[in-house]
Amino acid sequence: MGPKELRELARSGKNFTTSGLAKGHVQTNVVIIPKSYAFEFTLFCIRNPKPCPIIEVMDPGEFVSSNAEGSDIRTDIPEYKIFKNGKFVEYVNDISSIWRSDFVVFLLGCSFTFENELVKNGIDLPYFENKKNVPMFITSLDTEAAGNFSGKLVVTQRWVRKDKVVKAVQATSRFPNQHGTPIKIGDSEEIGINDPYKPDFGDPWIPENQKDYIPLYWACGVTPQLVLESAKIDISITHSPGKMFVTDLNDEDMAVI
């Protein structure tokens, strides 16, 4: 199924995870907030491009992405999360009834693009085959604040065979808009990760031959979600984890080389 068909499937009310679907097309994290917070949140993204790489910011009230023909952001995501005053209140599969003309939509890069690239380069990602989630950790590193938006950097963890570390860096270098290069190679404790087998979110990943593997950490799109919660803005809407917005963009459109 292509990106347009997947958006139509979501629009019809189907609830599904988008991981692995419409291969080769860019999927994005989504944040929707009122215009009064939009400039500050944009500054936050600009200052923290690794966790919050901007793919598109729509005009206030606009719900058609210029990167997804005939799309409607109010219906084309399989599941949304609604937050009020920073607290999660409910999952819904359509936000048309609560849409406001002052809502601003942010499409932020997600890791699916570079994960495909890692796999192509011979780096195993067992959580894919095992239908598990990538391990995620809240680090001790501060993001660069913008107004009310601040918080710790969240990272994903992938164990890479030591002879594949160079390939992992090269492959992800091509995609600065999809979290880009790792922010840390090994030395988990230096970024506040005391037990690399106990993630804050997602599933633990324990490599079989530990001495041959090293954990690489990449900035994660959960970072802006936590930052949004702690900013306690009156209303914000995001996609539900793993249920992303599928654009018409090709992965290769995002590559810098």
Add this chain to the structure above:
Amino acid sequence: MGPKELRELARSGKNFTTSGLAKGHVQTNVVIIPKSYAFEFTLFCIRNPKPCPIIEVMDPGEFVSSNAEGSDIRTDIPEYKIFKNGKFVEYVNDISSIWRSDFVVFLLGCSFTFENELVKNGIDLPYFENKKNVPMFITSLDTEAAGNFSGKLVVTQRWVRKDKVVKAVQATSRFPNQHGTPIKIGDSEEIGINDPYKPDFGDPWIPENQKDYIPLYWACGVTPQLVLESAKIDISITHSPGKMFVTDLNDEDMAVI
């Protein structure tokens, strides 16, 4: 002289062009506008990253760049241009007396970084040695609008020996935040440039052995200046051409590979 000393020289009232100074450090285009326009202008930059690569957007009222220790954007540029309602009104060397707490400062990438890189890669830029300006053309290509901000793409032109075109593309690929790769290789008329020897701004460049050379066009930082003028906002301030803000960032900090 280092970046800090150059900023201090500008602060002391000296008027000078910054081209070729503090080699290896990132210089930037500067746009200062009231906060009421800042979100829309940020969207314009995000949508047009090649002519308007964002290096930093400061908080409203902030005049110290986080990329330039001890800096003061009100005094540290050798010369400023003041625009009122889109019309140029005067050159000044200090904007402290007209500074407002709602001013937002944009630092945008400039071509100096990639020009150094081209020279290192054996690509001649005779306008440097001849103390001339790079030729600039207003193309027929539209930028992607954001609210009131819209206009044509302005490009710089550099004649590159045909056997050096690959190198020119590779060298500038590393710097997407300094205008990045060329937007056009040859075929000037396809982007509305009917006479490649008659630039709209800067000095003409006529290569000696024309059949061995091909014109390459890069997105240019003059684009946002024209866009700002046509938006006719009540007040805006920019650096004066060639008299840039010198940051502490190293050119190599900007490289994606």
